[in-house]
Amino acid sequence: MDKPAPADHPIHDLLRRRWSPRAFADRPVEPAVLLRLLEAARWAPSSYNEQPWAFLVATREQPEEFARALGCLVEFNQSWAKAAPVLMLTVAHRIFEGKGQDNRHAFHDVGLALANLTVQATAEGLFVHQMAGIVPDKVRSAFRVPPDWEPVAGAALGYPGDPSALPEPLRQRELAPRTRKPLAAFVFTGDWGRPAPQLPRPAAPPA
Numbered sequence: 001m002d003k004p005a006p007a008d009h010p011i012h013d014l015l016r017r018r019w020s021p022r023a024f025a026d027r028p029v030e031p032a033v034l035l036r037l038l039e040a041a042r043w044a045p046s047s048y049n050e051q052p053w054a055f056l057v058a059t060r061e062q063p064e065e066f067a068r069a070l071g072c073l074v075e076f077n078q079s080w081a082k083a084a085p086v087l088m089l090t091v092a093h094r095i096f097e098g099k100g101q102d103n104r105h106a107f108h109d110v111g112l113a114l115a116n117l118t119v120q121a122t123a124e125g126l127f128v129h130q131m132a133g134i135v136p137d138k139v140r141s142a143f144r145v146p147p148d149w150e151p152v153a154g155a156a157l158g159y160p161g162d163p164s165a166l167p168e169p170l171r172q173r174e175l176a177p178r179t180r181k182p183l184a185a186f187v188f189t190g191d192w193g194r195p196a197p198q199l200p201r202p203a204a205p206p207a
């Protein structure tokens with residue numbers, strides 16, 4: 001199913017077409033494709049080029065690993081993500097390697113890596129659904145995450161599936177229109193809340 005962003009200004013087609021489905025096709029992701037997604041993540045920028053990310057990856061062809069990753073998601077996410085061919089959990093290194101200082105941008109950089117992966121996924125015909133709904137302590141124990149690393153989020157990915165295969169409340173959400181705040185709500189110049197001058201002026205109310 002396509003669900004392109006109804007963007008107010010033209011954006012790149014890869015960004016326009018990306019969305020977060022919960023229905024996935026029963027089709028594995030080819031190992032070479034998965035490698036390209038991870039390679040795209042690898043080339044994300046990061047503060048001091050620290051690359052403070054780790055990806056815990058499991059495919060449905062590895063049932064034990066898949067179950068381990070699935071068990072780290074909250075129940076709601078498990079209900080639909082169990083049908084995805086690939087699950088990932090991202091983990092951030094909270095301190096700089098060798099320096100021991102706090103890396104305040106570690107989560108930011110993990111997000112950038114995931115964004116790269118998502119754009120590459122869209123180019124490959126795949127879709128990624130990220131998940132805040134993980135149980136970090138479970139990730140920590142199930143994968144023996146070192147103490148200075150912190151679980152960030154999960155992601156389910158695969159080729160798009162048929163929304164009618166989803167149970168009713170999820171099907172409705174799958175078909176719901178995509179919405180965003182207007183640029184004026186978060187693009188400011190000068191004082192906080194003052195819309196940047198590049199933004200189109202709001203239409204005057206009818207006289």
Ligand SMILES: Cc1cc2nc3c(=O)[nH]c(=O)nc-3n(C[C@H](O)[C@H](O)[C@H](O)COP(=O)(O)O)c2cc1C
Nearest residue numbers: 018019020021022077129130131132133134153178
């Ligand atoms: C960091 C992050 C965490 C998210 N957590 C969840 C989640 O736990 N469960 C879920 O179903 N969707 C989750 N989402 C998906 C968002 O709800 C979705 O991206 C948002 O509604 C915008 O829709 P779109 O991605 O289709 O444009 C998450 C997305 C991100 C980026």
